[in-house]
Amino acid sequence: MRVLITGGVGFIGQHVARQMAAEHTLVALDLLLPQVHLKPEVSRRAFPGTVVVGDVSDPLVWASLDRPDVLIHLAAETGTGQSMYERNRYHRVNVDGTSLAGETARTWGVPLIAMSSRAVYGHGRSECPTHGTRFGGTCCDRAAPASSTEDDPHIPVSFYGETKSEAEAVLAEDAKTVPVTIIRPQNVVGPGQALHNPYTGVLAALLARLREGRSLVLYGDGSATRDFLHVEDLVALISWCVTHPPRIGTIRILNAGTGVRTSLDELADAAAAGSPLSGVPVEHRPVHRAGDIEHACADLSRLRAFGAPNPRWSSRDAIVDFIRRSWEEPGAPSEAWDDALTELDERGLTS
Ligand SMILES: NC(=O)c1ccc[n+]([C@@H]2O[C@H](COP(=O)([O-])OP(=O)(O)OC[C@H]3O[C@@H](n4cnc5c(N)ncnc54)[C@H](O)[C@@H]3O)[C@@H](O)[C@H]2O)c1
Numbered sequence: 032m033r034v035l036i037t038g039g040v041g042f043i044g045q046h047v048a049r050q051m052a053a054e055h056t057l058v059a060l061d062l063l064l065p066q067v068h069l070k071p072e073v074s075r076r077a078f079p080g081t082v083v084v085g086d087v088s089d090p091l092v093w094a095s096l097d098r099p100d101v102l103i104h105l106a107a108e109t110g111t112g113q114s115m116y117e118r119n120r121y122h123r124v125n126v127d128g129t130s131l132a133g134e135t136a137r138t139w140g141v142p143l144i145a146m147s148s149r150a151v152y153g154h155g156r157s158e159c160p161t162h163g164t165r166f167g168g169t170c171c172d173r174a175a176p177a178s179s180t181e182d183d184p185h186i187p188v189s190f191y192g193e194t195k196s197e198a199e200a201v202l203a204e205d206a207k208t209v210p211v212t213i214i215r216p217q218n219v220v221g222p223g224q225a226l227h228n229p230y231t232g233v234l235a236a237l238l239a240r241l242r243e244g245r246s247l248v249l250y251g252d253g254s255a256t257r258d259f260l261h262v263e264d265l266v267a268l269i270s271w272c273v274t275h276p277p278r279i280g281t282i283r284i285l286n287a288g289t290g291v292r293t294s295l296d297e298l299a300d301a302a303a304a305g306s307p308l309s310g311v312p313v314e315h316r317p318v319h320r321a322g323d324i325e326h327a328c329a330d331l332s333r334l335r336a337f338g339a340p341n342p343r344w345s346s347r348d349a350i351v352d353f354i355r356r357s358w359e360e361p362g363a364p365s366e367a368w369d370d371a372l373t374e375l376d377e378r379g380l381t382s
Pocket residue numbers: 037038039040041042043044060061062063064067085086087088104105106107108109124128146147148149215216217218219220225
């Protein structure tokens with residue numbers, strides 16, 4: 032089978048490609064963004080197939096490609112904070128790029144699997160014994176965070192989340208003609224994730240601080256929660272989606288996560304456990320960045336009902352694995368993340 036992977040040279044794309052390379056002919060369409068790829072040529076050579084360097088938001092690039100048997104669309108601008116001040120670029124790549132991916136899949140008549148994000152849920156769902164279910168924020172301090180199901184409303188709080196939501200809506204139209212699967216991953220972790228991109232990845236930031244012997248900095252009191260999914264589990268899900276396309280006429284949307292919450296304090300603890308250090312101090316800073324959310328966790332009922340593979344890694348093990356396997360990899364110094372925060376600060380995007 033010929034598989035076209037947009038953003039194939041990136042973190043998730045390289046893992047998908049390595050898993051599929053033995054059986055399939057792979058082509059990546061990737062712009063080799065300098066923000067993601069410190070050494071674009073090294074990234075490009077690591078891809079086990081042909082790399083077409085081009086922009087997913089350029090119709091001429093799509094017109095120059097040969098028809099694959101399946102299209103996996105991963106290319107995106109992914110910085111939540113950065114999306115708040117680079118709106119045009121984020122909209123062009125994430126919405127227009129996805130629209131072209133859908134349009135081209137339709138022209139080719141091939142199934143499309145596209146990456147959305149849990150960011151579409153924003154603050155997500157909460158349950159309160161007094162006020163019931165609520166979306167997009169809590170009602171009172173009796174409310175507890177609950178997992179997001181695929182039918183929950185989209186209430187994104189970052190422009191990145193808005194672009195993902197809009198991109199999903201665009202694909203609904205294409206799903207009338209070709210099989211379309213949309214995956215909404217929670218935080219994906221694993222070796223190979225960008226260690227130079229200070230606009231994404233709390234884990235890369237923690238890794239940088241650990242390696243420099245600095246304290247681990249968490250924004251907030253450490254009680255915020257996330258759902259960290261090992262990249263291998265996401266790859267297993269994507270592979271399953273390739274062999275299990277939905278019926279034409281029904282768009283299939285699937286959450287991807289572990290379904291279990293991990294607090295930021297637990298995250299810091301797991302990160303330190305993956306390092307050779309002991310007694311690593313953790314610092315809580317009362318900083319809120321625009322686009323940040325308090326709680327996130329995936330509800331996996333639908334994924335299980337479809338018989339899609341269950342995640343095998345716990346969040347803790349995934350975090351430990353990431354730190355261990357990235358320890359010797361080159362990455363940006365921790366000041367790069369401090370600078371990214373300053374940049375948000377200067378634009379009035381922190382409080
Ligand atoms: N990593 C996560 O935690 C996570 C969570 C939820 C959703 N996602 C989604 O998964 C997808 C892949 O993310 P990733 O973590 O591998 O990110 P990544 O930044 O490592 O990879 C993205 C790739 O897309 C390429 N790209 C960016 N703009 C492009 C353009 N205009 N044209 C062509 N290529 C372009 C980049 O060069 C890069 O190689 C994205 O859609 C992202 O939004 C990721």
